[in-house]
Amino acid sequence: MREFSSPALASSAVTGGLADSVFDRAEREPGLVQLSRWTDDAWRPVTAAQFRDEVLALARGLLTRGVRYGDRVAVMSSTRYEWTLFDYALWSIGAIPVPVYPTAAAEQVRWILAETAAVACVVEDEDQAMTVGAVCDALPELTGIWQLDRGCVEQLTADGAGVPNALVHRQRVGVTPDSLASVIYTSGTTGRPKGCLLTHGNFASVADAVLDGWAEVFADTRGDQPATLLFLPLAHVYGRLTQVAAVRGGIRIGHHGKLATDSLLPALAAFRPTFLHAVPYIFEKIHRRAREAAEASGKLDVFVQAEQVAIDWASAWERRAHRRGPGPSPALRLRHAAYERLVYQRVRAVLGGRVRAVMSGGSMLGRELALFFAGAGMTVYEGYGLTETSAAITANPPDRPKFGTVGRPVPGASVAIAEDGEVWVRGGGVFSGYLNHPRCSQEALYRDWLATGDLGSLDEDGYLTLTGRKKEVIVTSSGKNLAPAILEERVRTHPLIAQCLVVGDNRPYLGALITLDPVALSHWLKARGRPQLDVRQILADHELHQEVQRAVAAANTTVSRAESIRAFRLLPREFTLEEGLLTPSLKIRRAAVAERYAQDIDELYTG
Known part of the structure; x- marks a missing residue:
């Protein structure tokens, strides 16, 4: 291990x-x-x-x-x-x-x-x-x-x-620190939710580790009191x-009850936080809306160029932080400065104009998206944790982030990789067990280690990269074991695609159920002078299928043929929380989606 x-x-x-x-x-x-x-x-x-x-x-x-x-x-x-x-x-x-x-x-x-x-x-x-x-x-x-x-x-x-x-x-x-503070139920992505027993000490130890280890991230560069808008559930x-953490750290905190960007963005503009805690969904939506606004104003080429410069800029600084390069070249510095007022300043203004750092968790964030925001002046420090760990157990350090990873263990924590690739963790935030489920508690906890059920790897510097969930590994009819999470994330990088669920258990190859972002779709049609389509027309539109096929093909270039998506199905609407197809943290409930769309999945493998 x-x-x-x-x-x-x-x-x-x-x-x-x-x-x-x-x-x-x-x-x-x-x-x-x-x-x-x-x-x-x-x-x-x-x-x-x-x-x-x-x-x-x-x-x-x-x-x-x-x-x-x-x-x-x-x-x-x-x-x-x-x-x-x-x-x-x-x-x-x-x-x-x-x-x-x-x-x-x-x-x-x-x-x-x-x-x-x-x-x-x-x-x-x-x-x-x-x-x-x-x-x-x-x-x-x-x-x-x-x-x-x-x-x-x-x-x-x-x-x-x-x-x-x-x-x-x-x-x-x-x-006391050992007193029970809360019973928080797991999201239930792979089964019935279980109540995690979290103590006052669990929460306090993780909050203090984050406050101390990332103090420079939370501090405002202008000397103002740090402030964050809490919109996570x-x-x-x-x-x-x-x-x-906000109450323990003297950080000013406001509340907003909706994750939808149409209400969240005005709240951020009014509150003007200095840093944020968010989930990848927020970054994906902001990036898509910025791209759509640029295209609507006839400046898509400028945005695409600025996007690439931001990615190159952040990559250069990342290499320098890890002593693998000199940092941005003079030419790249000039190009970056040119796009500061045209693009980057406007992206930051969406979050109130003062945010320079964001902690991200809940699910995986794409490396290129993280690089774009870092290059635009808002560094995203991706982390990882579970309900069972009182949230953060790893996070990217403030001085040396590695974009695309979930960072290193927070102070006082440890991460290990078992022989089968499962991530094991220990630290002050690890819970004492599940309420009324002693057998599940015994299966999850070994001495002071927690078996997370996640798959991942550690590099030579101790940075953790997640590759999927053990219970979500797909076994094809040929016996090939495949973790779908990374492939799904790559498909979702296309601006039109809202969600992607890879399927293929006991099937000859991988297929995918894909939903479209309705706002992005409307914008895509308008930009091409096309009329708005109803659901049946959307599902049958040849040009749209070709566009999605390009996104799938681009994702497939990063994997072997056995791991590639051979067929996909466009669905008429997004998976929603109200239908029971998403967890409250916006993760897809795979079993629920597979049951709801069983006929669509069968049709991926016929004809």
């Missing part, structure tokens, strides 16, 4: 619970703007002292409603200020938040609330209240449903007015870690 470790930092000792950082910050810097809250069409500051007082008041209200140390309380909502408020109020009294995705079906909600024995559930609106209400007869422990848009925070705060603060503090001092471990 090949192994690489990063030494823990001197300041990595973790004490107490997560809520302590709220009270400690308010004591040290009461006037620091800890959060910004969107109210009355503007971002309103919330100081550390104000946030502490709100947390304390809500915690008192929770006590009056019977929530006690160790109780589980579900939170079913999009990302918003009140979620963070409930997290810290619950942690202040030793209770355990259980996140539930707002799009979860009634059966999923029943399963999670029953398995965790939740005593109450916070919901966002009437629809979610009805979803929980529909299954509450099967949940004898559930004693309350609190609705955010009906003023539950104000009601709970008023209820706790007579409770002494000392009662909350007595609960808080009983919380707080029901996902990555969003949760972002929240914890």
